[in-house]
Amino acid sequence: MTLAVFWGCTCIAFGPALGLCLVTVLRHPLRVIILVAGAFFWLVSLLLSSLVWFIAVKASDPGNKPLQKGLLIFGVLFSVLLQEAFRFLYYKLLRKAIEGLVALSEDGCSPISIQQMAYVAGLGFGLMSGAFSMINLLADALGPGTVGIHGDSQLYFLTSAFMTMVVIFLHTFWGILFFHGCETQRWWEMAAVVLTHLIVSGSTFWNPLYVGSLIPSYLLMFAMAAWAYVLSGGCTRNLLQRLQGQQSETSPQPGS
Amino acid sequence: MTEKSEESVPLLSLQQESVAYVLFNVNQNDNSERRRHDNCERRRNDNPESETNGQPQNSTQQVVEQEEEDEELTLKYGAKHVIMLFVPVTLCMVVVVATIKSVSFYTRKDGQLIYTPFTEDTETVGQRALNSILNATIMISVIIVMTILLVVLYKYRCYKVIHGWLIISSLLLLFFFSFIYLGEVFKTYNVAMDYITLALMIWNFGVVGMICIHWKGPLRLQQAYLIMISALMALVFIKYLPEWTAWLILAVISVYDLVAVLCPKGPLRMLVETAQERNETLFPALVYSSTMIWLVNMAEEDPEAQRKAPKSSAYDKQAAENQTQNEDADTDDGGFNQEWEQQRDNRIGPLDSTPESRAVVQALPSNSQDSEDPEERGVKLGLGDFIFYSVLVGKASATASGDWNTTLACFVAILIGLCLTLLLLAIFKKALPALPISITFGLVFYFATDNLVQPFMDQLAFHQFYI
Numbered sequence: 001m002t003l004a005v006f007w008g009c010t011c012i013a014f015g016p017a018l019g020l021c022l023v024t025v026l027r028h029p030l031r032v033i034i035l036v037a038g039a040f041f042w043l044v045s046l047l048l049s050s051l052v053w054f055i056a057v058k059a060s061d062p063g064n065k066p067l068q069k070g071l072l073i074f075g076v077l078f079s080v081l082l083q084e085a086f087r088f089l090y091y092k093l094l095r096k097a098i099e100g101l102v103a104l105s106e107d108g109c110s111p112i113s114i115q116q117m118a119y120v121a122g123l124g125f126g127l128m129s130g131a132f133s134m135i136n137l138l139a140d141a142l143g144p145g146t147v148g149i150h151g152d153s154q155l156y157f158l159t160s161a162f163m164t165m166v167v168i169f170l171h172t173f174w175g176i177l178f179f180h181g182c183e184t185q186r187w188w189e190m191a192a193v194v195l196t197h198l199i200v201s202g203s204t205f206w207n208p209l210y211v212g213s214l215i216p217s218y219l220l221m222f223a224m225a226a227w228a229y230v231l232s233g234g235c236t237r238n239l240l241q242r243l244q245g246q247q248s249e250t251s252p253q254p255g256s
Numbered sequence: 257m258t259e260k261s262e263e264s265v266p267l268l269s270l271q272q273e274s275v276a277y278v279l280f281n282v283n284q285n286d287n288s289e290r291r292r293h294d295n296c297e298r299r300r301n302d303n304p305e306s307e308t309n310g311q312p313q314n315s316t317q318q319v320v321e322q323e324e325e326d327e328e329l330t331l332k333y334g335a336k337h338v339i340m341l342f343v344p345v346t347l348c349m350v351v352v353v354a355t356i357k358s359v360s361f362y363t364r365k366d367g368q369l370i371y372t373p374f375t376e377d378t379e380t381v382g383q384r385a386l387n388s389i390l391n392a393t394i395m396i397s398v399i400i401v402m403t404i405l406l407v408v409l410y411k412y413r414c415y416k417v418i419h420g421w422l423i424i425s426s427l428l429l430l431f432f433f434s435f436i437y438l439g440e441v442f443k444t445y446n447v448a449m450d451y452i453t454l455a456l457m458i459w460n461f462g463v464v465g466m467i468c469i470h471w472k473g474p475l476r477l478q479q480a481y482l483i484m485i486s487a488l489m490a491l492v493f494i495k496y497l498p499e500w501t502a503w504l505i506l507a508v509i510s511v512y513d514l515v516a517v518l519c520p521k522g523p524l525r526m527l528v529e530t531a532q533e534r535n536e537t538l539f540p541a542l543v544y545s546s547t548m549i550w551l552v553n554m555a556e557e558d559p560e561a562q563r564k565a566p567k568s569s570a571y572d573k574q575a576a577e578n579q580t581q582n583e584d585a586d587t588d589d590g591g592f593n594q595e596w597e598q599q600r601d602n603r604i605g606p607l608d609s610t611p612e613s614r615a616v617v618q619a620l621p622s623n624s625q626d627s628e629d630p631e632e633r634g635v636k637l638g639l640g641d642f643i644f645y646s647v648l649v650g651k652a653s654a655t656a657s658g659d660w661n662t663t664l665a666c667f668v669a670i671l672i673g674l675c676l677t678l679l680l681l682a683i684f685k686k687a688l689p690a691l692p693i694s695i696t697f698g699l700v701f702y703f704a705t706d707n708l709v710q711p712f713m714d715q716l717a718f719h720q721f722y723i
Contacts, residue, residue, distance in 0.1 A: 029339040033675060036342075040672045043665055046723070047704050050712040057711075072715050079723040128668070132713060133722060135660040156720070163722055200722070207720035 001157070006141045009157050013134045013164035017127055020172075024119075030112055031120045038090060038124020038175075045086035046132065049079035073205065080201050083125070084194045087175065090121055091182050114183060115176070115232060122175020126168035134164045153208040163204070166217045170200060173224035180231045196220050337635040338678050340546040342671055344483050348642050349670075351487040352494070352650040353663060361440040362495045363654045369496045371395045376498040388500035395501075396508050400523075403516070407523045411530055422541055423470065426485065430465040431458060433488045469541045482544045486639050490646035494654060502651050506644060506695055513689040528687055544642065547634030641690045645670050648698045656702070658710035665705040669697035 025031045053075035060067055094117045101110040137160055148154035174193045181189030200220060206212030229239075356362055368375065371394055374387035409418055435458050442449050465485070468478040497505065516522040531537070649666050656662035673694025681688050716723065 029335040032339055032342070033335060036668060036671050036675070039668050043668055043701070046709055046712075047701070049723075050708040051704075053712050054708045069719070072719065072721065075712060076716070076721050076723050083723070129723070131664055132661055132709075133717070135664065136658075136713070137717065139660055160720065163720075167722055204720065204722040 001141045001143070001145055001147065003142070005157055006138055009134070009141060009161035010138055012158075012161040013130060013138075014127075014168075016165060017123065017130065017168045017172075020123060021127070025123065028112075031116070034094070034112075034117055034120045035124040035127070037093075038121040039128035041086045041090045042083060042125045042128040045082045046079065049075065049082045052078055076201050076205075077198065080197050081194070083129075084178070084190075084197060087121075087125065087178055087193075088182070088190075091118075091179055094121065094179075114179060118176045118179030119172065121179070122172040123168075125175060126171030129171055130164040130168040133167070134160060153210070155210065156208075159207075159210050159214065162214060163217065166214070166221050167200070169221050170197075170217070170224060173221070173228040176228040176232060177224065196224065337546065338675055340635055341637055341674060341678070344479060344544060344546075345637075345642060345645055345671070345674060346667075348483045348487050348490070348646050349649045349667060351483070352490050352646040353653045355437075355441075355487070355491060356494065356650050356654050359440050359444045361443070362491050362650075364495075365498075366495070368498060371398050372497060372501050376500060384500060388498070388504055391498070391501040392504035392508055395505050396512060399509070400512070403523045407527045407530075410527055418539070422539065423466075426466065426469055426541065427462070429485045429488055430462040430469075430481075433492065434458060434461060434484075437488060437491070475545075475547070479544060479546075482639060483642070486544075486642035487646060489639075490643045490650055493643070493647045494650040497647075499651070499655055502647065503699065506648055507699060509644065510689075510692040510695040513691040517687055517689040524689075525687065542639050543636045544639060545634055545636045637690060641694075644691060645694060645698070648695060648702070652698075652702050652706075656706045656710075658706045658713075661710060661713060662702060662705045665701040665709070666698045669701040670694045673697040 372391035
């Protein structure tokens with residue numbers, strides 16, 4: 001596989017997220033710490049879910065292919081639930097951190113708001129999730145080989161890159177929604193996040209029928225984006241104004 | 257040089273660095289204590305935060321008004337300085353991982369150090385385990401002996417011996433190990449090179465490195481050199497330590513770090529306390545410093561010295577001022593000669609700088625100075641920490657079946673460990689070791705990711721499932 005495939009897939013998968021990072025996160029030390037801690041929390045959730053899956057696999061018959069696939073599906077769903085549980089734990093931690101920052105600041109307000117933390121935490125989760133899905137693939141893309149030579153899909157790298165991108169974005173928006181739900185005690189927002197996460201992961205069970213996985217995921221991503229934008233205080237009028245280049249001082253942009 | 261001396265050299269520098277990794281916390285401790293003393297306006301001639309580039313300098317005094325502001329400074333100090341440490345640690349790890357992945361020399365087995373004489377190519381697993389335990393024991397006991405030797409030398413003021421030791425080890429690192437490194441990189445990329453050009457490059461690299469590290473130089477250059485020598489050292493360890501031995505050594509050395517720094521009779525703690533008693537800095541060339549500081553002059557010294565402008569971002573001017581302040585405060589005018597003073601008097605009228613007027617000026621809210629001071633206070637981390645973090649991540653990238661996932665997991669784990677260490681430091685305000693938390697997290701994540709996560713991710717990638 002060529003260097004072009006490597007660079008193309010890297011830019012597709014991580015380009016937008018790294019752009020977001022560069023512009024909004026990397027210049028602010030506190031946000032970088034929250035990003036890395038978010039990545040850490042996602043990693044811990046993955047570890048625990050892998051442990052559960054590993055135990056289940058070791059306890060079962062390795063020759064039974066449908067059973068193994070079933071266990072894998074169970075592993076995926078359990079991992080999704082655990083990720084959301086850790087997102088909730090991270091929310092609790094960040095809440096405590098905000099109280100600490102407020103107590104230690106001069107003017108009684110925290111240098112970072114919970115909405116900004118939600119955005120950065122979601123981005124951290126997304127980046128780590130995307131990295132773990134994509135990095136080994138990218139490393140293999142640099143080596144020799146032919147994609148799909150045994151009859152599998154030839155679009156493997158490309159679709160993986162697109163899926164990774166959508167997952168990173170989804171995690172970011174889920175972070176905003178989830179934290180907003182926790183803040184305003186709207187349990188249905190949190191339930192919606194968990195449900196859509198399960199739907200997106202479930203849709204990947206259709207792979208390699210990429211129509212079944214990519215299209216729903218992208219549609220859901222746009223829906224989450226719009227919801228997160230509205231929750232962060234944006235409205236369509238401001239969006240149009242911004243697109244036309246006019247100033248609008250009332251609505252903050254999500255994540256700023 | 258022979259293989260044997262090459263093998264024996266790393267440990268010399270390791271010794272110094274294993275001591276140095278506590279400096280960060282000591283300096284923090286001094287720093288926060290100094291801020292507290294500032295509140296009581298007691299002068300304390302303390303050095304660690306005022307040292308730059310290896311030159312011990314006079315104390316700096318900051319006017320810090322209230323305890324709340326002090327605590328706010330502590331936290332503000334926290335986030336920015338965590339990043340100031342994230343960046344060099346990340347750079348060091350990136351250099352090590354990039355080298356491991358591209359230059360095969362550092363993953364090839366070419367023998368072992370004399371400190372790890374037992375081989376791991378044994379028939380049974382039990383024998384291998386036993387050999388690695390013995391190797392780790394020998395290595396750690398050598399380290400303990402060397403540390404105690406260092407403490408004894410320091411206690412009995414044999415500074416020349418210590419400085420000679422440091423200079424020899426940095427000479428070897430900067431010239432010999434970088435020569436080997438460069439040679440291997442050229443071999444990997446098939447670059448034709450003649451000896452004359454090579455000699456010129458190594459000579460320049462080495463001499464500039466010695467000057468930057470042991471004497472004076474631009475801060476960024478000094479930081480870059482410290483990162484490079486830590487990476488070189490880590491690469492040597494990754495090459496010459498067999499697998500199980502390496503993991504065991506990492507585990508044991510973080511326990512040793514914990515014990516040596518926190519126990520009352522621990523050698524590192526004694527070293528640190530002796531340095532504090534004598535109001536000296538510890539081994540300046542072995543600590544990564546994230547920033548230079550500048551001096552703010554305070555009352556009680558002669559008026560000439562006090563009319564010096566406090567803003568001096570050029571290191572040399574600062575050092576010159578400081579040294580002259582040390583030596584001969586009476587006749588030194590810090591560059592403000594009579595002519596300049598006359599001009600100034602002509603322009604703005606004669607100044608009568610009394611202690612009261614100075615106190616009033618200093619009491620004025622000075623946002624730039626206050627906000628710059630905590631940043632300028634900087635943060636330090638011992639090179640031993642850099643080395644062991646990089647050894648962990650490098651070993652993970654060299655030997656893991658999970659490859660990049662494992663490397664990434666260890667990297668994040670180490671960064672979070674560093675963050676937690678800094679947080680604990682801000683809370684407890686006493687000397688803390690920088691290794692244990694990061695290395696523990698790193699080891700846990702290495703083994704967990706390699707054995708548990710990797711099969712899971714493999715299966716997921718095979719079916720193209722996403723979690």
